[in-house]
Amino acid sequence: MNESGSPTLEQVAALAGVSRATVSRVVNGSPKVLPDTVAAVEQAILQLGYVPNRAARALVTRRTDSIAIVVPEPDSRVFSDPFFAGMLSGVSRTLAPTSSQLVLLIEPAPEPTEADDQRLLRYLRGGHVDGAIVISHHGRDNVLQELAQLPLPIVFSARPLGVDVPVASVDVDNVAGARTGVEHLLSIGRRKVATVAGPLDMTAGLDRLTGYQEVMKEAGLPAMIAYGDFTADGGEQATLRLLDEHPDLDGLFVASDLMATAALRVLSQHDRRVPADVAVVGFDDSVLATTTTPKLTTVRQPVEQLGARLAEILLAKIAGADLRSPEIYDTELIIRDSA
Amino acid sequence: MNESGSPTLEQVAALAGVSRATVSRVVNGSPKVLPDTVAAVEQAILQLGYVPNRAARALVTRRTDSIAIVVPEPDSRVFSDPFFAGMLSGVSRTLAPTSSQLVLLIEPAPEPTEADDQRLLRYLRGGHVDGAIVISHHGRDNVLQELAQLPLPIVFSARPLGVDVPVASVDVDNVAGARTGVEHLLSIGRRKVATVAGPLDMTAGLDRLTGYQEVMKEAGLPAMIAYGDFTADGGEQATLRLLDEHPDLDGLFVASDLMATAALRVLSQHDRRVPADVAVVGFDDSVLATTTTPKLTTVRQPVEQLGARLAEILLAKIAGADLRSPEIYDTELIIRDSA
DNA sequence: TTGTACGCGTTATCAT
DNA sequence: ATGATAACGCGTACAA
Numbered sequence: 001m002n003e004s005g006s007p008t009l010e011q012v013a014a015l016a017g018v019s020r021a022t023v024s025r026v027v028n029g030s031p032k033v034l035p036d037t038v039a040a041v042e043q044a045i046l047q048l049g050y051v052p053n054r055a056a057r058a059l060v061t062r063r064t065d066s067i068a069i070v071v072p073e074p075d076s077r078v079f080s081d082p083f084f085a086g087m088l089s090g091v092s093r094t095l096a097p098t099s100s101q102l103v104l105l106i107e108p109a110p111e112p113t114e115a116d117d118q119r120l121l122r123y124l125r126g127g128h129v130d131g132a133i134v135i136s137h138h139g140r141d142n143v144l145q146e147l148a149q150l151p152l153p154i155v156f157s158a159r160p161l162g163v164d165v166p167v168a169s170v171d172v173d174n175v176a177g178a179r180t181g182v183e184h185l186l187s188i189g190r191r192k193v194a195t196v197a198g199p200l201d202m203t204a205g206l207d208r209l210t211g212y213q214e215v216m217k218e219a220g221l222p223a224m225i226a227y228g229d230f231t232a233d234g235g236e237q238a239t240l241r242l243l244d245e246h247p248d249l250d251g252l253f254v255a256s257d258l259m260a261t262a263a264l265r266v267l268s269q270h271d272r273r274v275p276a277d278v279a280v281v282g283f284d285d286s287v288l289a290t291t292t293t294p295k296l297t298t299v300r301q302p303v304e305q306l307g308a309r310l311a312e313i314l315l316a317k318i319a320g321a322d323l324r325s326p327e328i329y330d331t332e333l334i335i336r337d338s339a
Numbered sequence: 340m341n342e343s344g345s346p347t348l349e350q351v352a353a354l355a356g357v358s359r360a361t362v363s364r365v366v367n368g369s370p371k372v373l374p375d376t377v378a379a380v381e382q383a384i385l386q387l388g389y390v391p392n393r394a395a396r397a398l399v400t401r402r403t404d405s406i407a408i409v410v411p412e413p414d415s416r417v418f419s420d421p422f423f424a425g426m427l428s429g430v431s432r433t434l435a436p437t438s439s440q441l442v443l444l445i446e447p448a449p450e451p452t453e454a455d456d457q458r459l460l461r462y463l464r465g466g467h468v469d470g471a472i473v474i475s476h477h478g479r480d481n482v483l484q485e486l487a488q489l490p491l492p493i494v495f496s497a498r499p500l501g502v503d504v505p506v507a508s509v510d511v512d513n514v515a516g517a518r519t520g521v522e523h524l525l526s527i528g529r530r531k532v533a534t535v536a537g538p539l540d541m542t543a544g545l546d547r548l549t550g551y552q553e554v555m556k557e558a559g560l561p562a563m564i565a566y567g568d569f570t571a572d573g574g575e576q577a578t579l580r581l582l583d584e585h586p587d588l589d590g591l592f593v594a595s596d597l598m599a600t601a602a603l604r605v606l607s608q609h610d611r612r613v614p615a616d617v618a619v620v621g622f623d624d625s626v627l628a629t630t631t632t633p634k635l636t637t638v639r640q641p642v643e644q645l646g647a648r649l650a651e652i653l654l655a656k657i658a659g660a661d662l663r664s665p666e667i668y669d670t671e672l673i674i675r676d677s678a
Numbered sequence: 679t680t681g682t683a684c685g686c687g688t689t690a691t692c693a694t
Numbered sequence: 695a696t697g698a699t700a701a702c703g704c705g706t707a708c709a710a
Binding site: 006049051052053054055056058059064066069079084085088089092093095096101102103104105106108109122123125126127128232233258261262264265268269287288290291292293 | 345388390391392393394395397398403405408418423424427428431432434435440441442443444445447448461462464465466467571572597600601603604607608626627629630631632
């Protein structure tokens with residue numbers, strides 16, 4: 001033991017009667033060590049409870065064995081989002097076999113300043129991590145652009161809006177997903193189909209609206225749109241507006257499950273039976289979808305899989321691969337009771 | 340620049356015409372440096388875009404400037420929990436002024452093995468972090484006990500069940516919180532008050548049940564209990580059982596908002612009006628509470644504040660304070676429409 | 679106030 | 695197959 005606790009390579013070497021270099025080889029699984037030596041060293045390691053000093057290793061290898069999860073948004077809602085939870089789970093599962101650690105980087109202040117942004121960027125530039133996964137929902141200022149241009153392996157959880165350089169990203173096909181949802185509404189005979197869209201500075205908001213618009217246009221039906229902000233309140237207000245402007249609507253495609261729960265409540269309060277009077281389709285298939293009355297028909301995203309791919313791609317980039325294009329996954333319509 | 344990118348202290352020194360030591364002093368804000376020297380060094384730092392190498396620094400200072408968030412549970416639900424999101428936000432906000440980084444440690448596998456646990460413990464023992472915040476809900480095996488005995492500053496997000504050594508922890512007074520909720524039900528005239536409790540291997544489950552039992556006993560009323568597992572499904576099953584065994588119940592205290600949403604649905608399906616026939620009180624005041632019909636009366640936890648305290652306590656312990664006792668915060672009854 | 683010199687624990691190069 | 699030995703970038707006694 002050195003005075004502050006952990007035994008070092010040196011001490012293991014002494015105990016095993018070999019040199020530091022040999023111990024290092026054993027620790028790192030070099031093939032060119034005699035079995036006997038390996039055994040002796042492993043015995044010593046066990047006996048001393050040796051664990052490699054990451055800092056020392058990082059200093060010489062110039063690798064940190066840690067990767068960042070960057071959430072360049074003040075919005076703690078990102079975390080409450082089951083979407084995020086699932087992705088994190090996928091990421092962590094993929095990273096487990098590697099020795100890489102996950103480092104969490106989030107904007108601390110409710111209103112992040114330019115200084116906060118710079119702190120973030122400096123950290124990433126500072127070589128503290130081998131790569132970064134960016135979970136961003138809004139196309140906030142130019143932070144995304146700066147992130148994209150960092151000399152660091154990086155991958156985005158969604159096509160970052162406002163970024164004009166090619167970047168690796170993983171996402172679902174939001175346009176196609178929305179199409180599935182809206183087409184389902186048409187297929188069950190609805191013709192007056194409105195949408196509660198998300199904000200247009202988010203990929204998810206933008207693309208899901210596009211999907212809705214495409215289908216409606218193809219069917220020769222008029223689009224009826226109200227914008228929410230992916231919160232329950234926003235969904236409530238938007239639904240109220242729709243009901244006010246189009247009291248006869250018989251179908252509703254809501255761009256997120258959370259907003260859809262609000263929509264269901266508003267519809268019920270205004271004496272619309274779901275799905276009899278108004279059929280409702282959400283998006284996400286989050287835990288919320290099964291807690292509503294009636295249970296929500298919704299478009300599912302394969303969140304864990306997205307997280308896993310995010311991690312895989314990043315690992316590949318760290319290993320040297322030059323990946324700079326989006327990867328798009330399919331959604332699946334989950335039919336329950338609301339449509 | 341060295342060949343792999345970042346400039347070093349050495350290069351800054353050369354440019355500024357001083358020694359490495361002086362640059363180091365400036366970087367670390369030593370008071371005994373001439374203003375002129377400081378200016379020159381800062382100029383050089385800016386010009387080179389110098390950023391200290393964390394690994395090198397950690398190697399000599401034996402501090403890592405990073406702290407771990409440990410989630411010793413396979414359950415990704417922990418992350419979807421708005422409770423967790425809020426706490427994380429509080430933690431991160433408190434840690435922002437320090438230069439500490441958050442490192443996320445989670446059990447990767449759905450069924451964590453003994454090996455997974457050991458990996459976790461080894462990492463923490465390995466001196467990779469200065470301290471750890473443990474977010475645990477279940478009293479899983481003996482992991483918590485082992486965590487508690489680690490020679491590392493550590494603080495728990497809730498009184499860890501099954502741990503027999505004194506540990507620092509931050510939590511709300513779940514007993515008192517539950518009491519508030521149940522007392523409210525009694526105060527509005529309900530007498531046949533049942534509870535959907537959480538699992539007893541979780542502090543939250545155990546204590547909230549205790550609160551319910553205390554109040555009922557004091558009022559001389561019989562306890563009616565069904566157990567859920569803090570999921571919507573569990574809440575649904577439990578409510579069904581209660582309704583089956585006690586069809587005349589007129590009040591319901593549900594140990595979590597998520598379970599409460601399920602309870603509301605079941606009640607509605609069984610033609611009980613809320614709150615007219617059955618008044619319902621939840622626990623958490625999560626985002627769910629305002630998405631239900633009727634909106635949920637519930638017991639609020641000050642989550643951000645809890646997170647902030649968690650971080651403050653840990654920082655104090657890292658600085659040498661010997662804190663080994665629980666810190667308990669108050670809850671607040673939020674009255675909405677369900678009771 | 680500033681500089682010199684050493685050590686932190688590891689990996690990598692070069693001998694042997 | 696193994697062992698010396700030199701980096702890696704930084705902080706800090708100690709000396710000046």
